[in-house]
Structures are given as structure tokens and as C-alpha cells.
Amino acid sequence: MKYRTLGKSGIKVPALGFGCMRFPLVSGRKNSKRRCAVDIPEAVRMMHYAFEHGVNYFDSAWGYHMGWSEPVLGKALAGLPRDKVMVTTKSPVWLAKKPGDFRRLLSTQLRRLHTGYLDFYLLHALNAKSFERVRQLGVLDFLESAMREGRIRHTGFSFHDGPAAFKPIVDAYNWTTCQIQYNLVDTHHQAGQAGLRHAAKKGLGVIVMEPLRGGDLAGRIAPGIKALWDEYPGRRTPAEWALRWLWHQPEVxxxxxxxxxxxxxxxxxxxxxxxxxxALSKDELALASRVQRAYRKLRGIPCTGCAYCMPCPAGVAIPRNFSLYNDWCMFPGSDQARLEYRTWMDAANRASACKECGQCVPKCPQQLAIPELLKKVQAALARPSP
Ligand code: SF4
Ligand code: SF4
Structure with missing residues (x-):
């Protein structure tokens, strides 16, 4: 395993971390609040194998696998030397309604994980609105006190919002780390490349999640993209290309x-x-750029993300809606864009909130019929995949 430095903390972390949100499932079962569908022996075997090969960072969250991820990781930890493993989980900030809730949730998570402390504790899935709410509830004081008590060692957050919301959260506190969705295709989506660079410059260790877009960049390859990758003489899988492209970057x-x-x-x-x-040569980087351009050509709305149309008086996050729609066009059959639209995006920012006032239209240099296109977005993304 290769190790890298986690920002200014100086902590050495493996190039690859184990995300505990996609454990193998027992065939034919689905997780529910009452019933764990994770194939626990296999999940533990995989985590132990990873640890034996240098992957000593495990990342869970309250809600993964309907609440079963933390207990399953706890079972794996029981067979590992705790002081040699870095354990991360995330505070389900949406469940905190009063200041004392943060402490109560952390206690439950420590119990589920069978550990007395966490190496990293992240505020889960922050966006501009949720961060403001939990900040008012005193979450930063809670993090300070949990660190003083030794229940958590380092703090951070994971992020799901548009690019404009990222920088104020990074700048608001002395975080050790942040987790962002970033990959070959999502360079201007959510925190994006600008966010990655800003956080790294501020000294945060940036951890990349969804490096393969939930499998989109590995298995569900759009027609024509695979052929481009295959032009490279020393064949690599699309998954290896996508990972290599990330590891090439010093900010990751x-x-x-x-x-x-x-x-x-x-x-x-x-x-x-x-x-x-x-690690990537000039030719390899040029090929990666060609693949990125080929993905962009598959987009359905020629929005550049310039945001000249913003702000919308009704609160619609116009560029983000178009960006999600374009994702949906690029990865037919993938549920990622719909999931983000329906789950992570605030209802007030969705295409459905458009009042058709028309104010945005003359501001768009691409002359896009924004209200009409937003209807298209809503029709495509509002329903779950069949
Ligand atoms: S037309 Fe819709 S998206 Fe455009 S400014 Fe009005 S409410 Fe916002
Ligand atoms: S102004 Fe037009 S191109 Fe720019 S973000 Fe808005 S919709 Fe997209």
C-alpha cells in the first residue's frame, strides 16, 4: 500500500480507504431497520484482508445500510488491533434537534462500533442550510468538547451541495479533513476541482468519495467511452483509469x-x-481529457455552470439542476443523479420550485430556455429509477 499525508495534520493515510456503505448482501435480502441484510462474515473477511494489505482506514456513517454499517464495522474491529486502525463515522446532523442530541448520537455510535473513540468524526452531508442550522445548535462547541474528552480525535465534514456552499464551510472551522464527491466527470459538480484545491490550500486533508460514481465510471460505461480508454496500448480497466486520475493529483x-x-x-x-x-504521463492525461470531453458531449443541456442566471428569487439552484440532468444523460441506467436530486438536494432548490417568472432567461449567455428546461429536469429526476 502507498501512504499519503492528510493535509496539514501530517497523519499518514493509505491511498485507498475502505468505505463501509456497499458491503456484500445476503442474496435476496434487503436491509431494513429491523433486519440486517449484510453478509457479515464476508464483509468482515474483506475488511480484514484489506487491513492485512495496508488499508487501515475505515469509513462508516449512521445511516449506511439502514444503520447496520457501524455494527458490522464494529464486528470487524473486534478482530483488529484498534490502535493500528483509523475509524471514521459521521454525525447524522439531520437528527439533531437540540444541542444535547449531538452527544447522545455520538454515544450510540461508539456503542455500535464497540470502540471508546473515533479517529475522525465528520458532520454528515453538510449543505449551506444544514451547516447553518447545526452551527446555531452549537455543533462546533460539541466537537471541541468531544475532542477534549478523547471521544473523537479529529473533525471533518462530508459535503453535498453546490460549489458556492463549500468554501464558507471549509473556512468556518479548523477541520482536519473533508470528504467530497470528486471524480473524472464531477470536476465542476458539488465541491468540484476548485473546492478540492481550496480545501487543500487551507491545509485540510481531502478525502474523495464516489471515485467511480457509484460504479458508473467502472461498469456502466457509455458507448464510445470504453473504446477511447482502449486506445491506450497498455490496457487498463476504466476503474483503474478513474482511480489513477485521482491519485495523480497532489490535493487528493x-x-x-x-x-x-x-x-x-x-x-x-x-x-x-x-x-x-x-504518475500520469502527458499522453495519459491527454487521453483522460479526451474521455472527459466525450462524457461532456453526452450532456443534454448545454449549461456551462457560469451561474450568471443566479440568484433565482424562488431559490432554484439552476446550474445544479442542469448539472444533475446532464449526469443522468451521461449515465443512462444509473440512479445517482435521481438519488441526489431526491435525497440530497433541498426541495426549495429543485427544478420543481420554479415559478416561471422568467427573470433568469435574459441573463443566460447560452440563451437557454431555463423554465422550460427545468420542467424537463423535474420530469426526468423526480421519480425513482424503474
Ligand atoms: S424562471 Fe424559474 S428559475 Fe428562472 S428566476 Fe424565475 S423562478 Fe427562478
Ligand atoms: S446562466 Fe445559463 S449557462 Fe450559466 S449557469 Fe445559468 S443556465 Fe447555465
């Missing part, structure tokens, strides 16, 4: 992968073992 401290099979664990460990900052 770690790439988290939610692995579902032992084969994926083995493959990713092999790729991480070959990783290095600046």
Missing part, C-alpha cells in the same frame, strides 16, 4: 471506495499499490 489525500466483493478489494489494493502523485 485518500480515495475511499465502497467495495462489495473480495475481487474489488483485491483489484483496488493492486491499483493503489501502483499509485503515485504525478
Amino acid at each position: 489525500s485518500m480515495v475511499l471506495s465502497g467495495m462489495s466483493t473480495m475481487q474489488q478489494v483485491k483489484d483496488n489494493i493492486r491499483y493503489a499499490g501502483r499509485s503515485r502523485i504525478g
